Amino acid sequence: MTLQRDLAWQELELAYRASVAHQFARYALGLDFEMLPANVVHQAKRCLLDALGCAIGAYDAPGRVMCETVLQELGGKEEATLFGSGKKSTVLNVTLLNSFLVRFLDFNDVGGGAHNSDSIPGILAIAEREKSSGRDVLTSIVISYELGARVTEATGKSWGESLGIKGWTPDIRGGLNMPPALGKLMNLSEDQIANAIGICASHSLPLGILDTNYEENTMSKNLRFGFVAHSAVLACLMAQQGFTGPERIVEGENGLRQVVFQDNLVLDRLTDFSGWRILQTRHKYLPANISSIAHILATLAIVNEYDLKPEQIASVRIKAGLKESQHTTYAAKKYPRNAESADHSAFYANAIAIKERAYSPDAFDPKKFTDPVVLDLIEKITVEPDPSIPERGRAGSSEITTTDGRKFEKHIDVPHGFGNDPLTDQELEDKFGKMATKYMRDEQIKKIFDTVWHIETVNDVNQLTALMAF
Secondary structure: OOOHHHHHHHHHHHHHHHHHHHHHHHHHHOOOOOOOOOOHHHHHHHHHHHHHHHHHHOOOOOOOOHHHHHHHOOOOOOOEOOOEEEEEEEEHHHHHHHHHHOOOOOOOOEEOOHHHHHHHHHHHHHHHHHHHHHHHHHHHHHHHHHHHHHHOOOOOHHHHHOOOOEEEEEHHHHHHHHHHHHHHHOOOOOHHHHHHHHHHHHHHHHHHHHHHHOOOOOOOHHHHHHHHHHHHHHHHHHHHOOOOOOOOOOOOOOOOHHOOOOOOOOHHHOOOOOOHEEEEEEEOOOOOOOHHHHHHHHHHHHHOOOOHHHHEEEEEEEEEOOHHHHHHHOOOHHHHOOOOHOOOOOOHHHHEEEEHHOOOHHHHHHHHHHHHHHHHHOOEEEEEEEEOOOOOOOOOOEEEEEEOOOEEEEEOOOOOOOOOOOHHHHHHHHHHHHOOOOOHHHHHHHHHHHHHHOOHOOOOOHHHHHHEEE
């Protein structure tokens, strides 16, 4: 009987060791800063700088005040820094609030399986708690992006197709890519990280209703990944104490592959760790839905080149992929009442672009949602699918007809920031600066730039997070 038991336990242990969770854990523990190519390190710095800039630009978000009020009431040990106020709170509280800030403007990057810069606040919070070095932080950022991208790749489709169509958001990947990134900083063992993945991924499944075609977007959209990251922090802390979770969370009975992905998940792709997916990350030039950027840029090009005023506009015809023409046009988005819907409104974005000849975070001032000029322009705009553009393509065009009968048209295949036209380092600094000058002096902004670009020389990441107080 003892032999049979021992054989059964051995077989069970072998199944666990072969699981995706354990392979993700081994990948994280086996990756050291010295193994990262120079271009990978630099890209991780770009992602870090862009995420911090997005967080600063979101400081006036109504939801920020509400979240911070609740977190202050909860109190707790002072372990990490809340962006903006500079107050200290628990790693859980800080992860939640700072993730909210990074996501609010929809200005954050596209990579690591979706908008993976939402992972950076949790990484920084744990790094503060552990007094980790800049090299440790960069390594964990790379881990998060690499593993997050592989979750999406394992579906064989784009993240929108692979997850959204089934009613989930792509941020469920956080249950798989965050525990390894955080566990690395916390010096967890392979078993502890694998169990943390099981704990987190079995309880953190954000639904697609947070970002749909027909529903109005709400403040909760900004916590799609934040809540998962919050759960990942908690899961790692629990696993560190020996708490267990389903290690076969991906491939086990009623696990993610079977329930969420409906068996459409290629496990070999999940665990193919060759290459550097973080290099595919792109950063947004405008704070808008990814597939909206091209037609907004087209409208901006026309009104600026031909000096068009709102009163000269007779009609605006926007063409985009089928998904864009649905996702940003229904009634809940056409007349936005909040920033979360405004940054996903093709009508509102183009109306603002025409009136202000710019489209920036300033577009989300609530007073502009009821601006008569903006509302009048919205009524002159139509949005339709262009059969020549792939369903989820990022191309778009704008055709503007003036009251005197002139017609102008502009088509953009690949919006600036994407494809082979990524934002330069200088453009990332400019993007950061435009959002930060409202709250920081130039000296502080330049200090952040210098610290991020040379963060591998920083012995304690608190040197960076202290600069995020204003």
